[in-house]
Amino acid sequence: MHERIPGLVLLCLCIQAGQITLQAQEFKLLDRTVQVHGFVSQGFIYTNDNNWLTMNSSQGSAAYTDFGLNMSTRVTDKFWIGAQGYDRNLGQLGQYHPSLDWAVADYRFKSWLGVRGGKVKTTLGLYTDTQDEDFLRTFALLPQSVYPTDLRDATIAHAGADIYGDISLRHRLGVLSYTAYAGHRSDSIYSGYPYYLSSFGAQIKSFGGMQYGGDLRWKSPLKGLLMGASRLNEHITGRGLVINPFAPGAGLVPYYESSKADWTNQFYGEYAVGRLRIDAEYRRYWRNQELNGTSESFADVRGWYVSGAYRIYKRIQIGSYYSHYTITNIVAGALSAFYPPATDTNLPADHDYDKVITGRVDLNKFWNVKVEGHFMNGYGSGPYPNGFYTQVNPSGFAPNTNALVLKTSLNF
Amino acid sequence: MKNHRVLPLVAVVVVVIFAPVCVIAADVKVIANGSVKENMISANEVKSIFLEEYNLLRDGTHVEPVLEKDGPVHEAFLHEYLWGTDDDLQSYYRALVFSGRGSMPKQLGSDAEVVAYVARTKGAIGYVGAETMVEDVKTLTIVRGGNDTQRRLITRVEPEYPDTLKRLNIGGTVRLQITIAPKGNVEAVEVLGGNPILGESAVAAVKQWVFTASHARTVAELSVPFGSHP
Numbered sequence: 001m002h003e004r005i006p007g008l009v010l011l012c013l014c015i016q017a018g019q020i021t022l023q024a025q026e027f028k029l030l031d032r033t034v035q036v037h038g039f040v041s042q043g044f045i046y047t048n049d050n051n052w053l054t055m056n057s058s059q060g061s062a063a064y065t066d067f068g069l070n071m072s073t074r075v076t077d078k079f080w081i082g083a084q085g086y087d088r089n090l091g092q093l094g095q096y097h098p099s100l101d102w103a104v105a106d107y108r109f110k111s112w113l114g115v116r117g118g119k120v121k122t123t124l125g126l127y128t129d130t131q132d133e134d135f136l137r138t139f140a141l142l143p144q145s146v147y148p149t150d151l152r153d154a155t156i157a158h159a160g161a162d163i164y165g166d167i168s169l170r171h172r173l174g175v176l177s178y179t180a181y182a183g184h185r186s187d188s189i190y191s192g193y194p195y196y197l198s199s200f201g202a203q204i205k206s207f208g209g210m211q212y213g214g215d216l217r218w219k220s221p222l223k224g225l226l227m228g229a230s231r232l233n234e235h236i237t238g239r240g241l242v243i244n245p246f247a248p249g250a251g252l253v254p255y256y257e258s259s260k261a262d263w264t265n266q267f268y269g270e271y272a273v274g275r276l277r278i279d280a281e282y283r284r285y286w287r288n289q290e291l292n293g294t295s296e297s298f299a300d301v302r303g304w305y306v307s308g309a310y311r312i313y314k315r316i317q318i319g320s321y322y323s324h325y326t327i328t329n330i331v332a333g334a335l336s337a338f339y340p341p342a343t344d345t346n347l348p349a350d351h352d353y354d355k356v357i358t359g360r361v362d363l364n365k366f367w368n369v370k371v372e373g374h375f376m377n378g379y380g381s382g383p384y385p386n387g388f389y390t391q392v393n394p395s396g397f398a399p400n401t402n403a404l405v406l407k408t409s410l411n412f
Numbered sequence: 413m414k415n416h417r418v419l420p421l422v423a424v425v426v427v428v429i430f431a432p433v434c435v436i437a438a439d440v441k442v443i444a445n446g447s448v449k450e451n452m453i454s455a456n457e458v459k460s461i462f463l464e465e466y467n468l469l470r471d472g473t474h475v476e477p478v479l480e481k482d483g484p485v486h487e488a489f490l491h492e493y494l495w496g497t498d499d500d501l502q503s504y505y506r507a508l509v510f511s512g513r514g515s516m517p518k519q520l521g522s523d524a525e526v527v528a529y530v531a532r533t534k535g536a537i538g539y540v541g542a543e544t545m546v547e548d549v550k551t552l553t554i555v556r557g558g559n560d561t562q563r564r565l566i567t568r569v570e571p572e573y574p575d576t577l578k579r580l581n582i583g584g585t586v587r588l589q590i591t592i593a594p595k596g597n598v599e600a601v602e603v604l605g606g607n608p609i610l611g612e613s614a615v616a617a618v619k620q621w622v623f624t625a626s627h628a629r630t631v632a633e634l635s636v637p638f639g640s641h642p
Contacts, residue, residue, distance in 0.1 A: 035516055037509050072515050077474035082512055102512035111466030121511045129511040136503045166465050223495055272496060411506065
């Protein structure tokens with residue numbers, strides 16, 4: 001029970017302080033206006049079977065809290081700076097270890113050319129850079145096939161630089177927006193993948209590496225229609241200690257994994273007309289890892305979803321999506337004895353098909369409440385995690401999981 | 413169920429789903445601080461500026477959008493230049509703010525506050541009701557639908573605001589379709605909407621405008637506001 005207290009207390013304090021805070025959004029510093037914005041959200045998840053997202057959800061869990069605070073200012077006409085701190089607790093993940101979410105210096109030379117550097121949110125598909133801000137969308141949880149919240153660290157940001165811009169096309173053909181980036185990704189040891197590895201007795205000390213990629217999106221002349229594609233390449237290394245799988249009694253030995261090929265392709269479209277919004281995205285993640293110099297793994301993760309959301313009244317929205325996730329994995333080498341090939345995506349262990357319905361009520365401009373139902377087939381707990389972890393499901397997995405998600409968030 | 417019963421039902425559902433949130437009758441004009449060199453910008457440029465897609469005009473002037481918090485003028489501006497509802501727009505701005513892509517634009521409570529802010533802030537661009545009297549700011553002419561957005565206005569003749577209408581405080585915006593010859597002179601002007609007397613005055617003025625040359629004719633729509641001091 002005590003795991004619920006910090007989040008609930010925090011949320012109550014924020015709601016109580018809401019009116020004061022909402023009016024204190026900016027101040028002057030050295031004759032510059034500094035804007036201050038923040039958000040906090042609190043969720044509750046109950047599942048009829050299987051514990052989900054590292055939470056004790058089959059008993060009902062409110063270990064689902066996150067919050068962020070940012071400050072920004074325009075230094076000159078073309079130069080803008082800002083930074084945001086972020087913290088979360090999601091079941092066994094995050095555990096209230098704060099992080100620098102982004103810290104950016106942005107210089108815009110022309111409309112078609114800008115540069116931003118520092119720790120920058122990664123542009124990948126429609127929602128990677130805004131996935132934490134649930135008040136921006138109808139749904140409490142984004143489709144987990146493409147935006148797994150337990151693995152947010154894998155794609156959320158890089159320390160490096162972006163170049164970006166908008167190019168107006170002739171003949172009224174719309175606008176092309178591009179982003180190209182390179183930098184270093186660094187995962188928290190309290191994130192999903194290190195937690196997944198702990199099921200094998202691994203203690204991860206560091207996980208991250210170089211990443212580079214780009215995004216190109218076309219804002220078409222048809223009002224509300226946007227289409228785009230993203231590409232992300234990574235070279236990731238994880239280090240730590242692990243129980244020797246060949247001699248468990250012999251104690252810990254060094255753990256090492258490194259990318260041989262690691263890339264993500266994402267294609268997406270969005271259409272917003274009047275009160276209706278339709279999104280569709282496809283992501284393929286290919287991962288070829290060297291494991292401790294003795295083995296090699298090949299994982300092919302594919303996810304897609306189609307979602308629709310409709311604003312019934314000014315303050316009430318409903319939405320639904322179908323999210324489709326599959327994974328295949330083969331391990332070659334000495335460790336193959338411990339990882340049987342996973343190639344049949346019809347098995348519940350290798351897929352997760354999620355049907356979702358959501359209702360959202362905006363109590364005011366800054367505070368909303370959501371109710372969401374998930375009806376999942378499969379648990380996709382294979383060699384790369386997707387919400388279901390053996391540590392919190394020691395008795396194994398049931399093939400189907402229904403989940404009730406309640407979430408409220410406040411922002412200013 | 414017979415087809416003749418199904419089709420009207422489908423039509424009603426389609427109309428309900430695709431209906432805009434509201435239809436706005438109010439009229440707006442776009443105003444700018446005197447430091448903004450351009451007198452005329454396209455509706456697409458207005459959209460891009462207010463969506464913070466860029467903050468530099470073609471002539472290199474830095475601009476800063478200023479919005480009204482709510483009300484009919486704000487709704488009319490959303491309807492005419494942007495998309496969706498105010499909730500959509502606020503979500504859009506919050507996405508910028510929380511992903512490290514930009515700041516929340518200034519949002520003020522009334523036409524008077526917007527005029528005062530735009531007048532004193534270098535590069536500011538805002539909007540007010542079409543009949544709001546404005547001083548110390550310039551009213552921008554908005555071009556929409558032009559097939560050559562790179563053409564710039566180099567000679568502008570202000571339309572005469574007839575004394576009678578001015579005294580009776582009758583103003584508003586006249587919408588024109590103009591055809592610009594390759595050399596830059598205005599070949600033809602057609603009134604698309606607005607007060608007919610103001611329309612005559614606008615046509616007489618716009619016929620004297622001169623644009624930069626281009627390889628072909630350009631057809632564009634203009635909004636010419638009356639009831640202000642451009």
